[in-house]
Amino acid sequence: MEFFNKTGKVALGSRLRMLTEKITEDAAQIYQLYNIEMQPKWFPVFYVLSVGEEKTITAIAKEIGHSHPSVSKIIGEMGKKGLVVEKKDKTDGRRNMVSLTKKGLEITVKIQDQLTDVNTAIEAISAQTTYDLWKAMEEWEYLLEQQSLLSRVAEAHKKREAGKVTIVDYQPKYKAAFKALNEEWIARWFKLEAADHKSLDHPEENILKKGGHIFVALYNDEPVGVCALVKMDDPDYDYELAKMAVSPKAQGKSIGFLLGQAIIAKATALGARNIYLESNTILKPAISLYNKLGFKKIAGRATPYERCNIQMELILPV
Known part of the structure; x- marks a missing residue:
């Protein structure tokens, strides 16, 4: 070992597979020891049919937690050995019902001694262990049902990558990136409008000098995300979150969320009452991000953008 x-634990799958292979190899020989014609992988299907009435493949699959194709294959193998038979359902001719044959039923009697002895052996092993494997498996199965291992790893990956991202204030050297990143996403979904050109071509004059701010997300010192906090000339709203763009090659690193947090922190530091934004519902990841940041949908207001079909606001703490 x-x-x-x-x-370490990163090889959990490999270790479990090795343990499973060892137990399965022994199980095959145990069936031979008791002169029972059975394969270990057939047992769940066999057991379900031995303690109940005939069932459909779908019902069997659901009960033992296997896929329909997997159970269908096992039924086929058991059928070739004469252990099960499929018949049309008398009440619904569209369904096939599976049941044990006479040969299969005979095994249900023969196998009882084997099951008793196997249980005795497993209990003996459990008595010599510090930890209860059966209960541990139940806990793992429950936790993985709540959130898969894949999801947990993806979450850890995203968090680690986010740690490599730095949010900095706009500098003239980022002007090209501010424009290019925004043009990239706008052109992908919509068309650039007059209001876009005004902000992107002259960010210093139309955003910064009017009391706004621009943040740039750097990943390995490369600008991969941008977002602006635009000062609004509006009695109801103080600032607008605008021109948020993240490079497709840098997605999955929480860059949008980090930029949004920077915008909110800046507006709060400036004493703002609220932040307003405009978007389009076709941009589902963006809408999800805004909801995560705390923005709420509001009634429609006048907008300079044709693509805008949703407006949101965030009320800041006093």
Whole structure:
């Protein structure tokens, strides 16, 4: 087990597979010991049919937690050995019902001693262990049902990548990136409008000098995301979150969320009452991000953008 001592828990799947293979290999020989014609992988299907009435493949799959194709394949293998038979449902000719044959029913009697002895052996192993494997498996299964291992790893990956992102204030050297990143996403979904050109071509004059701010997200010192806090000339709203754009190659690193947090922190520091934004519902990830940041949908207001079909606001703490 030196390999697993080196790799640690990241090789959990490999270690479980090795344990499963060892137990499955023994199980196959145990069936031979009791002169029972059975393969270990057939047992869940066999057991379900041995303790109940005939069932459909779908019902069997649901009960044992296997896929329909997997159970269908096992039924086919067991059928070739004469252990099960499929018949049309008498009440619904569209369904096939699976049941044990006479040969299969005979095994239900023969296998009882084997099951008793296997249980005795497993209990003996459990009595010699510090930890209860069965209960641990139940806990793992429950937790993985709540959130898969894939989802958990993706979450850790996103958090680690986000740690490599730095949010900095706008500088003239980022002007080209501010324009290019915004043009990239706008052109992908919509068309650039007059209001876009005004802000993107002259951000210093139309955003910064009017009391606004621009933040740039750097990943490995490369600008991969931008967002502006625009001062509004409006009695109801103080600032607008605008021109948020993240490079497709840098997505999955929480850059949009980090930029949004920077915008909110800046507006709060400036004593703003609220932040307003405009978007389009076709941009589902963006809308999800705004909701995560705390923005709420509001009634429609006049907008200079044709693409705008949703407006949102964030009320800041006093």
